[in-house]
Amino acid sequence: MIRILLTKYWVLVHLLLVAGTLCFAPAPSVGFGLWAAASLLLMALCLPPVFRGEGFWLARRRVAQAMRGDVVAWSALLCVAYVGVGLINGPRAFGFEPELLRWVYAPPRMPAMPSSIDPAEGVPFFVGLLCALACAVAVRAALPRGQRLYALIGLGLLTGALALVGAGVALATGGAPTFGWLGGRFSASTLWLLMFCVSLGIVGEMFLEGRLWPSATALAAACLNEMALFAFGTPLMAGLAALVAVVWLLFAAFAVRACGRGLPLLWNTVLMTPVVFSGLVGFTLLPGAAAVWEGVGQASLSAGWEAFLAQWPFRAGLALEVLGRNPMLGVGPEGFAHTARFYVEGSLAWGLWREGGAGVPCDFLKLLCERGLIGTLLLLIPGFAMLGRCLMCWVEFSQNRRRHYSLRYVFVLVGSLLGVVFTLGASFIGTPLHGPAALCAFLIVCACMGGWMPRPR
Secondary structure (H helix, E strand, C coil): CHHHHHHHCHHHHHHHHHHHHHHHCCCCCHHHHHHHHHHHHHHHHHCCCCCCCCCHHHHHHHHHHHHHCCHHHHHHHHHHHHHHHHHHCCCCCEEEECCCCEEEECCCCCCCCCCCCCHHHHHHHHHHHHHHHHHHHHHHHHCCHHHHHHHHHHHHHHHHHHHHHHHHHHHHHCCCCCCHHHCCHHHHHHHHHHHHHHHHHHHHHHHHHCCHHHHHHHHHHHHHHHHHHHHHCCHHHHHHHHHHHHHHHHHHHHHHHHHCCCCHHHHHHHHHHHHHHHHHHHHHCCCCHHHHHHHCCHHHHHHHHHHHHHHHHHHHHHHHHHHHHCCCCCCCCCHHHHHHHHHCCCHHHHHHHHHHCCCCCCHHHHHHHHHHHHHHHHHHHHHHHHHHHHHHHHHHHHHCCCCCEECCCHHHHHHHHHHHHHHHHHCCCCCHHHCHHHHHHHHHHHHHHHHHCCEEC
């Protein structure tokens, strides 16, 4: 009995503890990241979930073989090594160079390796990447499909609980929280939208299968994330959540009619009312909702659109200029904020620089100018491997007409895919995936998606 308790859900609980720490901890340290990643992987190797009819040692061998043959695990080692070397190879002093007659940053101690101007600024991304990759490897190697479902439900509840934390902060301070420990308001909004879509997919699938307790728990997670979006999210993300909610209301009516379970009016009310009510609560009752209302006015939207059209091309050009000075290795974590001002010329450009701060409005451009071509390629390999596996499974399913496929969890796949697409879209106009919690949730969802693809019967 003790062995069953230790091996059945131990990896799942540990994974949720790691993800929850990234969601709620203001500044996780490198020591925590190393401990969390190492302990999670050791837990998956030593106390893995045991399948029916499988011995304990066979389960260990199965997980070990899965990790050894997983391209995500090996590429994760390369990613962590590259980013870790960049933190060690710093700081770089700022001083005046008499020969060049200008102020420059000194070369790093190891010239042929990635470096950092200020290593402390790269710690949050390193910890988030380390924990996120460890979670993804543990999901792919150890967690069965049922526990992946519980992992997504638990992650949705954790991110939704951030709405309650935000409400408490707003009540204590009298203003809307900024969610700086998540990477900012935009990163937090992307995280909530991702888990809102995933949770609604789980609700639909579990309701059609007649599993009411997982369906109710996932519905609570979806409502909490929706409430957070409407109360504290950006206008763009709140609008996308409203669109998804409308689609959900139409799908809920179809699901109730298809299942034929009980009174249709009762089940329609149960599935639709919490989604509508949580949105109204976010708009009207929670502190900080006024900020969302102010952002949806025509004047505010026009001003925001004009600012975006001016800032995005300007900063994209600066990022490419910074990349041109060190295209292979980049300038290090947050190096754009230190070096981009040297490329600003003209009064108009300086005005745009002062108005928009020192950030890059795109995850991919930020990766390129700060990690270089080598680092960007290494950091994108794990994500490409997980999404590429899903794409290959879908191509096989669409082209194979001789075998019958199981479409179980198809609605979980649709919700997860919708959340992933929204997150990747947000990465082109912001940097949500540089936030530790959003990066961890994104990679966990990508790792779970492989289990929802159609399988041969």
